[in-house]
Amino acid sequence: MTQTIYDFSVTDIQGNQVAMEQFRNKVLLIVNTASQCGFTPQYKALEALYRQYREQGLVILGFPCNQFGAQEQAAEQEIQSFCELNFGVTFPLFAKIEVNGQQAHPLYQYLKSRAKGVLGTEKIKWNFTKFLVDGQGKVVARFAPTTKPESLAPKIAALLKR
Template sequence: MSTVYDFSANSLDGKPVQLRDFAGKVLLVVNTASKCGFTPQYEGLEALYKQYRDKGLAVLGFPCNQFGAQEPGSADEIGSFCQKNYGVSFPMFEKIDVNGDAAHPLYRWLKSNAKGLLGSEAIKWNFTKFLIDRNGQVVDRFAPTTKPEDLKSKVEELL
């Protein structure tokens, strides 16, 4: 696999989505959770998405329950939570693993193309962010502590 467009994932409602459907867009891929200290970042992710979606940004949310069991809900519960509490309108996908043997192939590819702290591939916590350019290549990886609003200049460079 050589670009993000070579992957697919199921939407939150269980429908297959080919990531090539996002070809030509700048992507921000984030592993999310509803019961995490970083959960309020949904607000910033939605604001970033609304500000730049017409210029070609898509935010893709991938719920994950691997960190402190902070995403225990069903797909319906996750979707309702995100909509009710944060007005999330960007695409959300089915709950996945981002680490370990069952890690989603997309995340294996993302991690191998943008290492984290001290060269580690492992995702350390919820709300790790990957920025992908219009050609489907990983440009950067950001820690959970990086707020979505702090990514504006990086996003603008790619748009």
């Protein structure tokens, strides 16, 4: 049986299990994040996208990760406070995960297998790599950390109209 994104469950930043099934028929932007990264200001742009499109069905999912330059050493509660206080983040945040290696979260193993990076590699290169998933759960694109969230607005809008 073919796996879909809806077959996974994740742990939210409060420690609750969340079935990805609850995001069926939503457009998802899934991002591995970090609080001490040069790309951390993208939280503000991600939140702006979320506020612009959430009523139409966009959900941004933030997954803190400490695998790149140890830039997310804080505990979950600190991460949530940091994001809310500094960037006004209201989109869902999740427990810290690994995105590469043997301990990579199964959701990220799936995302990387469906949307490869530069030169066909699955490995995530850095914080704020973004995966865009359509309302049917299909991973439609992967974007580099350097891709500004606001530049994704036309792609998100197009998927929301489907």
